[in-house]
Amino acid sequence: MKLLNRSLIYLSLVFFIIIGVWSFIFYFNLKDEIRDSIDDGLDNNRLLILMKTHSDPSLLFQDEFSGNNFKIHPVSKESALAYRDIYKDTMMYRINENDLEPVRVLHSAFEHENDYYRITVISSLVEEDDLIEDSFWSVVWLFIILIVSIVVVNNFVLRKVWNPFYDILNQLKTYRLEKNKNPIEANSNIKEFIQLQEASNTLINHSKKAFQSQKEFTENASHELQTPIAIIIGKLELLLESNSLSEEDAEAIVKVISITDRLKRLNSSLLLLTKIENNQFIEQNVISVNALTTDYLSNYEDLLEFKGIKLELDLATDLKIKMNASLAGILLSNLIKNAISHNKKKGRISIQISDEEFIIINSGLASALNSNRIFNRFEKDQSKLDSTGLGLSLSEAICYSYQLKIEYSFVNDEHRFSINFKNILA
Amino acid sequence: MKILIIEDEVDLRETIKESLLKEKYIVESAEDFTSALDKISIYDYDCILLDIMLPNGNGLDLLEELKKMGKSENVIIVSAKNSLDDKVKGLALGADDYLTKPFHIAELTARIKAVLRRKNFNGKDCIEVGNVNLNIQERSLLIGAELVHLNKKEFDILNYFMSNKDRLVTKTALAEYVWGDHIDQADNFDFIYYQIKNLRKKLDQAGAKVNIETIYGIGYKLIEK
Secondary structure (H helix, E strand, O other): OOHHHHHHHHHHHHHHHHHHHHHHHHHHHHHHHHHHHHHHHHHHHHHHHHHHHHHOOOHOOOOOOOOEEEEEEEOOHHHHHHOOOEEEEEEEOOOOOEEEEEEEEEEEEEEOOOOEEEEEEEEEEEOHHHHHHHHHHHHHHHHHHHHHHHHHHHHHHHHHHHHHHHHHHHHHOOOOOOOOOOOOOOOOOOOOHHHHHHHHHHHHHHHHHHHHHHHHHHHHHHHHHHHHHHHHHHHHHHHOOOOOOHHHHHHHHHHHHHHHHHHHHHHHHHHHHHHHHHOOOOOOOOEEEHHHHHHHHHHHHHHHHHHHOOOEEOOOOOEEEEHHHHHHHHHHHHOOOOOOOOOOOOOOOEEEEEEOEEEEOOOOOOOOOOOOOOOOOOOOOOOOOOOOOOHHHHHHHHHHHHOOOEEEEOOOOOOEEEOOHHHOOO | OOEEEEEEOOOHHHHHHHHHOOOOEEEEEEOOOOHHHHHHHHHOEEEEEEEOEEEOOEEEHHHHHHHOOOHHHHHEEEOOOOOOOHHHHHHOOOOOOEEEOOOOHHHHHHHHHHHOOOOHHOOOOOOEOOOOOEEOOOEEEOOEEEEEEEOHHHHHHHHHHHOOOOEEEEHHHHHHHHHOOOOOOHHHHHHHHHHHHHHHHHHOOOOOOOEEEEOOOEEEEEEEE
């Protein structure tokens, strides 16, 4: 949920409560005020009528409203004296509305030339349900107008105010430690945003340093290992050439050499993997996948023949991509080598190149590989001890750095790898 | 043949030196930038092995000095960095070859031989052992006067053996030479045995005066009969 919407929800809630409570209080105050002034009017009317009775005694005999707003009944002295003025609400039939309508009534008593009378004065009252309905709707409208104006303010004004924030956010989102050199910038003089920008830049600098030292460490460690490995291999190979060696000794030494060789391949693969992940292969060329494939295949011609592997090539279209030449070579040759070395005798390899895809299918192990783990580092065929288990990780790392999709599937008892190059078509 | 090894790591320097002495070369060595610069300014070498990362200087700067003196064409750069940049720079400065550490002794021997051949035979790039003549440029094999056809891998293997004449070539070194880096080697040895078997047959049939000996189960050695 966006910050703007969240604040909108809270504001509407608060407005709802405030306006609700306020309208109740307002309503009752208003009603009280209206009653007060009606009661004053009734009292005034009563006085006026009493004054009028002096000049027109016939009024004293008006015991029905019948058009007027008062009626007078004679009463005994005792009940008149016991009488207190009462204001109250009641309902009366109105011809024009053809309905009972609320009226305000004043019951009072008075004395006129030693006779006692009871007087009832009425005044029509505001229709309460109408009042409630009217005020309800005006409150609803008030609420709606408030919310709409908040939305408008949010969207046009607050958005503008928050602009530097979204700007910083976008810069952070697309920030790549290995590529971006400049710190994050925000055009704002608002203190919080400036602080945010400074904090982001501090964090970026820390990460950059960590990234750099990690990068250097992996690279240095791998490089520093190269010379000792070279010494081990060299010394052992010279030792093998000495004449005083027994056959068993020689075989033991060869074993050590081949293990050292594995160490060497492991080391250089890890180094390569680090370089790929650090995006150190910058130069891009236009490369023909077809040409590269046939080139590598020609290198393995003899091996394919030896293993009796049938090769089916479908190079219908010339697929051209924009990629670093070394990486493209490693990517394709790893997949081709993989298809050869995990194949079976008299097996087959099928390579299909389409408008945007490179597909290589090979026979081999009769069960599917675990497609979740196949690209993991050091994931390898347990029967192949000499394998480093890094070949497919390298391919995946290369695909990842170019955002290509590499997929494994097991179709018709054959292993199928496909790479989609549509992101980098040349 | 006079060879200079410029390498700061004493053990590696000694190992390379020992191997080169077996080839009957005259070997000198330098352990840092200044002593290397002294040596290359005074003497001429048939081949220089140059490490890029040196104490008190960069091997590429040394290469630049060599280029100025017109002596850079017989340099093999030996570097722990498998960096395309360095490779391109080095070759642009006139170096003949670029070898990444770690390497097999047989590989180094073959590379040095190649440099010496190119330098001394004026571009006629051939290896001759007995009556066997391997033309590297044309990728052809002459045994006596007979032209013998070899497939690609057989040719590579024979080239490697002949460059390492009388020296042990281990099967791991051979497999790496034949396949390059990053191949699962285990099941490719079979293939290499098979190629060597065919190669021996072809050599024998043509009456070649060389023999590929099997040394225990560890490797091979090409000798002149």
